[in-house]
Amino acid sequence: PYPHYDHLRNLNPVFYIPEWNSLFVTGHPENAALLRDPRVSVERLGASAEDLKRDEFLPVNALYHMMLFRDPPNHTRLRSLVNQAFTPRVVSEMRVLIETQVDEILDRVALQGKMEVLDELAGPLPVTVILKMLGLNPQDAEHFKRWSESIAVLLDGGAESTILMPRIMQDVVEMNSYFRQIADDLRERPRPGLMTALATAELAGDKLSNEELLSNAILLLVAGHETTTNLIASGLHALLEHPEQLAALREHPELMDGAVEELLRYVSPVQATSRVLKTDMEVGGQQVKAGTQLQLMLAAANRDPRVFSHPEQLDVRRDASKHLAFAAGHHYCLGASLARMEARVVFEKLLQRFDTLEMLQQDISYRLNFTLRGLKELHVGVR
Numbered sequence: 001p002y003p004h005y006d007h008l009r010n011l012n013p014v015f016y017i018p019e020w021n022s023l024f025v026t027g028h029p030e031n032a033a034l035l036r037d038p039r040v041s042v043e044r045l046g047a048s049a050e051d052l053k054r055d056e057f058l059p060v061n062a063l064y065h066m067m068l069f070r071d072p073p074n075h076t077r078l079r080s081l082v083n084q085a086f087t088p089r090v091v092s093e094m095r096v097l098i099e100t101q102v103d104e105i106l107d108r109v110a111l112q113g114k115m116e117v118l119d120e121l122a123g124p125l126p127v128t129v130i131l132k133m134l135g136l137n138p139q140d141a142e143h144f145k146r147w148s149e150s151i152a153v154l155l156d157g158g159a160e161s162t163i164l165m166p167r168i169m170q171d172v173v174e175m176n177s178y179f180r181q182i183a184d185d186l187r188e189r190p191r192p193g194l195m196t197a198l199a200t201a202e203l204a205g206d207k208l209s210n211e212e213l214l215s216n217a218i219l220l221l222v223a224g225h226e227t228t229t230n231l232i233a234s235g236l237h238a239l240l241e242h243p244e245q246l247a248a249l250r251e252h253p254e255l256m257d258g259a260v261e262e263l264l265r266y267v268s269p270v271q272a273t274s275r276v277l278k279t280d281m282e283v284g285g286q287q288v289k290a291g292t293q294l295q296l297m298l299a300a301a302n303r304d305p306r307v308f309s310h311p312e313q314l315d316v317r318r319d320a321s322k323h324l325a326f327a328a329g330h331h332y333c334l335g336a337s338l339a340r341m342e343a344r345v346v347f348e349k350l351l352q353r354f355d356t357l358e359m360l361q362q363d364i365s366y367r368l369n370f371t372l373r374g375l376k377e378l379h380v381g382v383r
């Protein structure tokens with residue numbers, strides 16, 4: 001997609017398409033400003049409280065109470081309550097689990113001499129970590145994988161989601177009843193983990209309702225899954241395509257933190273997000289009406305030459321900290337520190353354990369999801 005992003009950005013970093021009543025925002029400063037603009041809303045699901053009572057709105061219902069789709073003050077309240085449970089300490093306590101998990105996987109991979117990265121490493125790791133954090137049964141990982149794929153398609157909202165709607169509906173029903181059972185008895189019978197912490201989180205006497213608990217637990221599960229999978233797999237692919245960068249990282253392990261930021265910039269696992277304008281306003285020198293949709297192309301912003309010199313080059317030494325891979329403003333990714341930790345541990349351990357890492361396939365292809373861009377498969381040989 002990158003040549004298209006460049007083309008659009010060169011035409012205008014804020015490009016209006018009247019047929020869709022949409023602004024495509026490909027510039028970095030423009031995206032950064034709009035993500036922080038209080039006149040810009042995330043409440044774009046387009047369903048009323050009445051709609052939500054109807055069966056066919058069940059999938060939307062699951063999204064409705066997610067903090068991701070609420071503006072302040074609802075957002076502030078939901079995010080603060082979730083933050084009571086998802087604390088920096090809870091996240092840093094996951095390090096040992098992540099290390100053990102990666103070690104176990106790489107032990108197996110060492111014996112095999114090769115791996116399919118998505119199935120064996122990048123897929124299972126984030127889902128195991130988030131299930132463990134939530135205090136859910138790791139044996140349920142298979143269901144979660146299917147359910148979160150469905151939610152990912154739903155969030156993408158493209159043609160695929162219409163075709164797959166019956167399956168999405170079924171998955172949402174299953175997922176809802178799974179979480180509902182847990183949520184229902186959680187307040188009486190707490191079990192260790194984030195689900196209980198979420199159910200019991202309290203701020204000035206205020207708590208999450210069952211609906212809110214459900215939606216936001218699903219959000220943590222989905223947001224933390226596909227995205228991290230894609231950072232690990234596409235990040236590894238990018239390093240393999242640039243052996244000199246991999247070598248630099250091997251020689252200077254202290255570059256790792258910066259390298260993960262550069263990989264976030266370069267692969268942008270969340271390619272885009274959208275918003276809607278609350279008021280008539282001027283955007284990029286154009287007067288636009290309330291109700292106009294914004295397509296915020298985070299991946300395009302991350303390749304804006306006004307902010308990143310030679311943006312098409314992967315450079316683990318550059319300061320990539322201005323990237324928008326985790327967005328910005330109120331909705332800045334809540335799981336950023338967890339995602340960073342998972343990626344660092346994976347890349348550190350891959351480099352420590354194997355002298356040689358090589359691609360075992362000629363061509364690569366991407367899955368059919370525009371928002372969450374990720375590889376279909378990645379075969380890598382190790383020695």
Ligand code: HEM
Binds near residue numbers: 069
């Ligand atoms: C929000 C990216 C991993 C939880 C976001 C947003 C982006 C993002 C771009 C903002 C979306 C918007 O404003 O429309 C990523 C990437 C990840 C990642 C690239 C991995 C590389 C995670 C993990 C978790 C997580 C591991 C949790 C376990 C969330 C939550 C939100 C969010 C809860 C909503 C925050 C809010 O609305 O206030 N993420 N994410 N993410 N992310 Fe992540």
